[in-house]
Amino acid sequence: MVDKNRVLLEVNNLKVSFDTYAGEVQAVRGVTFHVNKGETLAIVGESGCGKSVTSQSIMKLIPMPPGRIKEGSIKFDGRELTKLTDKQMESVRGSEIGMIFQDPMTSLNPTMKVGKQIMEGLIKHQKLNKKEAKEKAIEMLKLVGIPTPEKRVDQYPHEFSGGMRQRAMIAIALACNPKLLIADEPTTALDVTIQAQILDLMRDLQEKLDTAIILITHDLGVVADIANRVAVMYAGVIVETGTLDEIFYNPQHPYTWGLLQSVPRLDTKNKERLVPIEGTPPDLFSPPKGCPFAARCEHAMRICKEEFPEKTQVSDNHYVHCWLQHEMAPKVENPVAERREG
Amino acid sequence: MATKDLSNAKDLIQVKNLKKYFNVGRGSVLKAVDDISFSIKEGETLGLVGESGCGKSTTGRTIIRLYEATGGEVIFDGMNVHKLNKKEMKKYTREAQMIFQDPYASLNPRMTVADIIGEGIDIHGLYKGKERQKRIYELLEIVGLNREHANRFPHEFSGGQRQRIGIARALAIEPKFIVCDEPISALDVSIQAQVVNLLIDLQKEFGLTYLFIAHDLSMVKHISDRIAVMYLGSIMELTESHELYENPLHPYTKALLSAIPIPDPEVERNRKRIILEGDVPSPIDPPPGCKFQSRCNMCDDICRKETPKLKEVKPGHFVACHKVK
Known part of the structure; x- marks a missing residue:
């Protein structure tokens, strides 16, 4: 049952391939799913099953060539994303769809102050001036739970710990108040105690801002903790989708x-093999x-x-x-x- | 697995007040392993868990003597490991082996699988010619590969298969003791179970002793007889694995266990989580007192002054905390 008024993102029969010297790699082979407003959809699967490629195609972050979207449609909030030009896509990226990557160590720019990286999107998309943008950046850092944000805003990523870098990433992704947040293994590189903090933060922010989340992960524990619906991917196709309880029980x-x-x-107490x-x-x-x-x-x-x-x-x-x-x-x-x- | 009776087994390894410090320049010292003691019985699996940077890998590497110890000693089967000379060291390396975390980085890409597995056999002169080849085929079959794989190179294998090659290499010289340094962290979930089952089977068959280092606590519980929890270079709690999960005493262990999401939605909905504030502090020049003081909600004056000692609060259950009586 797909309620048309609640649907934010609709992906239909998406096929993505990469042309390599060895031949065509069919990374995504006909994927169909939707995301409702304000919900969390988890896409689970093992490495190489195409879950990251799917999410990157939504953001059009696939390097083309060698990658190409062979078939299918991605409808976001009434617009067909596959038909947009690069220029048009820039206004969607970062402003209407935000993204958090797996590795907070490599996805922040090491030569730019953290505050400036948050301000970038605000200045471009929301047409704020520098002073307003900086105020908003401090506010965002505070929102994601970084202590003394006034000081931190002028620091570089190497001065942040792993957990704080991931918080800064979330601040960048959410700065323009996107309708959809794509989180690609947001906690995989973090320790469990920090993972618990970040998941808590994501849940909190979702309640406050009513953002829909696509969570990509291989950790079923994280899925049980935070998702509403689950799609299970295997070798480039979704083999099963359902609500959290249906998939687990x-x-x-x-x-x-x-x-x-x-x-x-x-x-579990018994030591089953x-x-x-x-x-x-x-x-x-x-x-x-x-x-x-x-x-x-x-x-x-x-x-x-x-x-x-x-x-x-x-x-x-x-x-x-x-x-x-x-x-x-x-x-x-x-x-x-x-x-x-x- | 954990059901075996080890009460009569003798200690294979005793670690006494082991310390490993690294100089990080400008007179600063990083205390990666700071005065830890424990023992491992013959045929036992001791799990070593903790967050990244807590010193668990350094502990494993110092026991094998990939690092020289800064202080303390490791006694293996009556030998003081860090006092051995070159000749005795060769004997020790036959007894103790290691499986590494990253199956992509720990196999030489220019050697065939047969040469990787056969290297230890050659160094120790165990088998020659036809016998050597037979032994290599045998090892490949033990770890679930087959003899056609012998002449291939590491890049032709998947992550799980590479980890199996690493295990075959460790087994080649018939060691008694294997340090498994996060052997499954780099693998996919469905493959992790295959490798863990293999390690359990090999232990039963050859009577191996494991030091199993990992940050995935559910997997550690599955394979270990006893578990030690490390934080910033110190052991915080050490006890039998089911006791640790049913009755954790140290506030850090409690928080660590509660932070792990359980793959069951109903359990997750009804669970109350202890969320630790802040990050793991830097191990360079730590303040005096308990290592956990900056994140502990029970922290007191005494915790800031005195480092708690690991003491036995119940038979077989050791905790380092001033607040646990």
Whole structure:
């Protein structure tokens, strides 16, 4: 059920490829999802599954060439982003969509004062003068919880700790009050105690500013902590999407089962052996024509290797691409739902 | 795994008041490891956890003697590791091996897999010719690769496979003790479980002793018998792994455990989190007293004056805190 009035971003059948000497890498192979106003959508998946490429295509940050958007549409707030010129895109980037990157050490400019990096967007997009912009920058630093912002605003990134740099990144991303914030592994490079601080901050700011968030991560703990809806990606396609509870308590795709079972949990007492997903993800130079997970799936049937499964609706907001949903498929016990009841 | 009975096992390694300081110029000293003591029993896995910069990797490297100790000693099976001469050192390196964090940086890109694994065998002169090759094939199969991989180069492998090569290299000379320095941090979740299962299987089969260093506490709990929590170069708490999670006593351990998100939405919704203020302070010229004082909400006068000693508050449960009685 897609409520048209609430939808902020709609991505439809997006395909992104990179042309390399070795051939075409099909990084994203037909991805469809939407983000509602004010909600948090988590995109989870392993490295190389195309989750970062998806988010970078929304911002048009893919280097072209070698990258190119082959097909599909990205509709943001009624506008088609794939059709915008570079110039037009500049007014969207930073002003209507903000982005936080994984590595706060390398994504800030080391030769510019932190305050100036926040002011840049304010001066360009909101046409503030220098003095106003600096005041606003101090206000933003205060908002993200940096002590003595009046002093910090004139310091360089190397004078900040890792957690504070990530806070500064968030301040830059949110300075122009964007409607959408894309956070690409925002806490992966941070320690757990600092991660808890940053997640808390993001949740807080979302409440205050009503920003929608796309959170890209591989950490299911972080997802459970902060997301409203989840999309599970594998080898360039979304294999399952649903609300947080549906994905964690009633997942339907064997890959989602595998992900949930392969992480040990702190609060379980019995020392069960981990259930790993055997094998490795497929090569995206020549992706399999059927379901990409078939080679690692213990329930794989002949059809799985032949044809990519259609989208099946499980409930209102829960969709899955898997042949096990077909009426002719054998019944397979859901190991995650079962473990929970057991 | 953690269910095995180690009460009768003897200590394989004793670390006594180990210190490792680095000079960072201008007369400043970085105390990466500051007076820590613990022991590891034969066949045991000791987990060492803490945030980045707390000195856990330095501890592992000093035990293996990749670094010379500034003070204190490491006793391995009766040998004082940091007093060994060159010849004795060669003997020690046969007993103690290391698996590194980054499988991309720790394998020589110009050597074939067979040569990487065979290097230790050659140095110690264990096998020659046909036997050497047989041993290499055997090792590849033990870690879940196959003999066709022997003549390839590291760049032809994925991260998880490279970590398996690193494990095969460590196993090649039949060590008793392996320091695993964040062996899974660089791997994807689904691959992490494969490598952890492999390490557990190898321990059972060869009776290995592990020092398992990591910052991922849920994985450490899974593999370790006992866990030591480090902060700024000191051990804050040391006890059996289930005891640490069920009954943490040090305020830092409590905060650390509560900061870890659990992959279960319902648990997350009902959880109250202790959020620590601020960052880990610099280990260069730290103030006197407890290392955790700047972020602790129970901090008192005594905490600012005296460094708490690691003391046994319950059988087998050690804590370094003035406030825990």
